[in-house]
Amino acid sequence: MLFFKRSLVAKFGNAYANSSAPWSEVDIQDLRASLDFGNTIADAAIMLCRDEDEIRQKMKELGLVERRKIW
Numbered sequence: 749m750l751f752f753k754r755s756l757v758a759k760f761g762n763a764y765a766n767s768s769a770p771w772s773e774v775d776i777q778d779l780r781a782s783l784d785f786g787n788t789i790a791d792a793a794i795m796l797c798r799d800e801d802e803i804r805q806k807m808k809e810l811g812l813v814e815r816r817k818i819w
Contacts, residue, residue, distance in 0.1 A: 766797040786815050
């Protein structure tokens with residue numbers, strides 16, 4: 749996972765570009781969809797370019813829980 753994060757930063761710049769930015773409705777919809785799909789908090793953080801702690805905080809505010817994929 750660390751290699752993946754480093755490659756994202758190398759390719760796209762700061763992987764946490766949205767950290768501390770206000771959450772848009774689209775961000776919240778994307779977070780919900782990511783978690784509904786079974787992605788981890790780390791996956792959602794990468795997708796949304798936010799810190800994992802921010803993801804956890806927003807999940808708590810919205811009453812969301814992390815669901816693991818069962819394959």
